[in-house]
Amino acid sequence: MKTYDIAVIPGDGIGLEVMPEALRVLERVADICGFVLKFHNYDWNCETWLRTGQMMPNDGINQLSQSDSILLGAVGFPSVPDHISLWGLLIPIRREFHQYVNLRPVRLLPGIPCPLANKKPGDIDFWIVRENCEGEYSQIGGVFGEGTPSEGAMQTAVFTRYGTDRILRYAFDYARKLGRPHVTSATKSNGLFHSMPYWDSRFEAIGKEYPDIRIDQYHIDILAARFVMSPERFDVVVGSNLFGDILSDLGPGITGTIAVAPSANINPERTYPSMFEPVHGSAPDIAGRFIANPVGQIWAAAMMLEHLGEVEAANLVMKAIEKALDDPLAPRTPDMGGKAGTRELGNAITKKI
Amino acid sequence: MKTYDIAVIPGDGIGLEVMPEALRVLERVADICGFVLKFHNYDWNCETWLRTGQMMPNDGINQLSQSDSILLGAVGFPSVPDHISLWGLLIPIRREFHQYVNLRPVRLLPGIPCPLANKKPGDIDFWIVRENCEGEYSQIGGVFGEGTPSEGAMQTAVFTRYGTDRILRYAFDYARKLGRPHVTSATKSNGLFHSMPYWDSRFEAIGKEYPDIRIDQYHIDILAARFVMSPERFDVVVGSNLFGDILSDLGPGITGTIAVAPSANINPERTYPSMFEPVHGSAPDIAGRFIANPVGQIWAAAMMLEHLGEVEAANLVMKAIEKALDDPLAPRTPDMGGKAGTRELGNAITKKI
Ligand SMILES: CC(C)[C@H](C(=O)O)[C@@H](O)C(=O)O
Numbered sequence: 001m002k003t004y005d006i007a008v009i010p011g012d013g014i015g016l017e018v019m020p021e022a023l024r025v026l027e028r029v030a031d032i033c034g035f036v037l038k039f040h041n042y043d044w045n046c047e048t049w050l051r052t053g054q055m056m057p058n059d060g061i062n063q064l065s066q067s068d069s070i071l072l073g074a075v076g077f078p079s080v081p082d083h084i085s086l087w088g089l090l091i092p093i094r095r096e097f098h099q100y101v102n103l104r105p106v107r108l109l110p111g112i113p114c115p116l117a118n119k120k121p122g123d124i125d126f127w128i129v130r131e132n133c134e135g136e137y138s139q140i141g142g143v144f145g146e147g148t149p150s151e152g153a154m155q156t157a158v159f160t161r162y163g164t165d166r167i168l169r170y171a172f173d174y175a176r177k178l179g180r181p182h183v184t185s186a187t188k189s190n191g192l193f194h195s196m197p198y199w200d201s202r203f204e205a206i207g208k209e210y211p212d213i214r215i216d217q218y219h220i221d222i223l224a225a226r227f228v229m230s231p232e233r234f235d236v237v238v239g240s241n242l243f244g245d246i247l248s249d250l251g252p253g254i255t256g257t258i259a260v261a262p263s264a265n266i267n268p269e270r271t272y273p274s275m276f277e278p279v280h281g282s283a284p285d286i287a288g289r290f291i292a293n294p295v296g297q298i299w300a301a302a303m304m305l306e307h308l309g310e311v312e313a314a315n316l317v318m319k320a321i322e323k324a325l326d327d328p329l330a331p332r333t334p335d336m337g338g339k340a341g342t343r344e345l346g347n348a349i350t351k352k353i
Numbered sequence: 354m355k356t357y358d359i360a361v362i363p364g365d366g367i368g369l370e371v372m373p374e375a376l377r378v379l380e381r382v383a384d385i386c387g388f389v390l391k392f393h394n395y396d397w398n399c400e401t402w403l404r405t406g407q408m409m410p411n412d413g414i415n416q417l418s419q420s421d422s423i424l425l426g427a428v429g430f431p432s433v434p435d436h437i438s439l440w441g442l443l444i445p446i447r448r449e450f451h452q453y454v455n456l457r458p459v460r461l462l463p464g465i466p467c468p469l470a471n472k473k474p475g476d477i478d479f480w481i482v483r484e485n486c487e488g489e490y491s492q493i494g495g496v497f498g499e500g501t502p503s504e505g506a507m508q509t510a511v512f513t514r515y516g517t518d519r520i521l522r523y524a525f526d527y528a529r530k531l532g533r534p535h536v537t538s539a540t541k542s543n544g545l546f547h548s549m550p551y552w553d554s555r556f557e558a559i560g561k562e563y564p565d566i567r568i569d570q571y572h573i574d575i576l577a578a579r580f581v582m583s584p585e586r587f588d589v590v591v592g593s594n595l596f597g598d599i600l601s602d603l604g605p606g607i608t609g610t611i612a613v614a615p616s617a618n619i620n621p622e623r624t625y626p627s628m629f630e631p632v633h634g635s636a637p638d639i640a641g642r643f644i645a646n647p648v649g650q651i652w653a654a655a656m657m658l659e660h661l662g663e664v665e666a667a668n669l670v671m672k673a674i675e676k677a678l679d680d681p682l683a684p685r686t687p688d689m690g691g692k693a694g695t696r697e698l699g700n701a702i703t704k705k706i
């Protein structure tokens with residue numbers, strides 16, 4: 001039987017609570033579809049850092065490289081500065097494994113109240129393709145003049161042609177694959193004097209390779225506003241690491257799915273494992289109460305199945321999620337206006353498969 | 354009689370169409386309140402650049418420095434790259450005149466359809482305080498390896514303690530002045546390794562000077578989502594140049610007021626003139642048809658009056674705007690779902706004074 005090795009990193013906070021639900025769903029669907037998932041658990045998180053000063057062991061990346069895919073919960077803990085925890089685990093995994101695509105759906109689902117007026121499922125349905133390895137997220141820079149009145153900090157964003165072109169091409173290819181030949185680029189070339197005019201010039205150049213695909217671009221400020229005012233107009237939106245990050249939280253924001261949306265960190269060449277995680281963070285404010293919504297983690301697992309080539313299994317999971325959300329009698333977690341716990345909603349989804 | 358010299362820069366596109374409406378309102382209210390506004394027109398715009406290669410003359414800043422305030426329309430034209438036009442006019446004015454505060458209201462107004470579900474005027478009402486002179490908007494950087502496969506671009510953000518502390522203090526002072534002792538900081542210290550942890554440390558330090566003011570902070574991605582999901586929770590939101598820019602378009606986005614919202618570029622010490630402009634841009638897609646909504650420009654004029662100390666006049670203008678918006682019989686421009694032109698709506702507001 002086909003067997004996949006899955007590295008499982010529950011992480012911190014509610015990551016530890018939602019992960020078991022995703023694993024149960026995965027086991028169920030693997031049984032049905034006739035393949036085997038071998039889960040390898042890695043307990044790397046902020047507690048590891050507090051104990052050892054490292055988020056993962058020195059050979060962590062090497063350990064993970066043996067797996068077919070990585071399923072991540074959430075990382076972050078109030079007593080550990082975010083830039084320490086994230087640059088010690090999430091970001092190195094994205095970079096070392098060349099997961100240069102961060103792919104996130106923005107989709108209004110049945111049964112989830114939409115914060116926008118007069119929208120129904122189907123009205124909002126597009127994809128964010130985010131650059132995931134370079135750009136604004138850089139370690140170049142530092143603090144100067146520390147402790148003096150002329151103190152300050154610098155941070156340098158780096159956009160390589162190599163890194164820019166490959167994410168743009170992915171976005172165009174993805175639009176083709178979806179049969180929705182329209183790509184929107186997020187820019188800010190009126191304010192960011194060097195990086196964004198460069199990004200625009202590459203968008204124009206790569207766009208010419210895809211004459212069948214309509215292109216447009218918006219400055220990130222007005223683009224964010226348009227997500228709210230006219231989300232119907234988007235098909236595939238491509239953005240830099242930072243802009244893609246903002247848009248792919250705002251997208252779930254406008255569809256009420258912050259707790260529900262998944263995030264795929266993809267190495268398209270499959271030279272390295274890809275990583276799948278929910279969009280939400282570790283949510284220290286509700287951690288420990290087992291009331292977190294497990295749908296984001298389960299949907300992330302569905303994206304993982306699709307990436308592994310188990311398309312039928314992925315579809316079964318997606319249908320089960322939609323059925324559970326659409327069923328007025330199904331349990332709902334507090335973020336959805338209900339009183340159910342993580343486990344109950346997870347069970348309900350498992351049963352719908 | 355008290356006399357103010359106002360530099361008027363209509364700029365490009367619809368800037369040229371909405372400015373006359375604001376000037377008419379200003380003249381009217383000056384008559385009523387008993388002061389004189391002397392308008393000095395500057396026709397600097399993208400056409401100037403196409404003709405002369407400069408957005409404004411060499412001594413442009415010096416010419417403007419004679420005025421008590423600057424009223425700006427909008428800058429930008431399809432045939433001129435945005436980074437050329439903006440860095441040739443808007444951005445140097447902000448910087449040379451140390452207009453380090455960009456202050457923008459986010460307010461749900463009567464008569465304006467809200468894109469969010471179940472909101473009524475009063476529900477959304479807060480302020481964005483944006484750093485306006487440094488940060489991510491910098492000319493440090495460039496393109497390397499041009500034309501080679503290793504080509505790329507770099508862009509360096511600079512956050513000085515001087516620049517960071519003064520905008521943070523302004524935000525705290527402003528929250529006190531409003532009697533709404535709560536300041537929210539926009540950060541992204543989990544991704545931007547140097548600049549944002551520094552910003553956070555200054556926010557914490559300055560926050561300690563204001564023990565009466567409650568503070569909180571969100572990463573920009575989730576903050577953008579919260580603008581949509583729970584805008585009621587905000588009072589004063591402070592952000593860097595880029596984050597403030599994004600949030601202060603998103604704010605008008607969630608209140609349906611992109612065409613309506615104003616933006617004040619303030620030099621709090623009053624050593625230099627401050628500048629007032631609408632949030633919207635030059636809108637080349639509708640320019641020339643005289644259908645642009647003049648409210649943003651008129652509201653900007655009201656903020657100018659307030660800054661000049663003409664508080665009664667400012668209030669009269671604000672009331673006239675609100676009355677016109679609230680009056681179902683008043684003319685409405687297409688963005689508001691009506692068929693009226695710029696002039697008609699401008700007239701209606703002037704008459705309500
Ligand atoms: C036109 C552009 C440079 C400007 C900015 O980003 O500052 C505009 O978006 C604004 O917010 O005033």
Ligand SMILES: CC(C)[C@H](C(=O)O)[C@@H](O)C(=O)O
Pocket residue numbers: 086090245263543544574
């Ligand atoms: C946690 C943080 C570093 C991360 C990011 O900004 O990439 C998160 O917001 C995300 O979008 O996956």
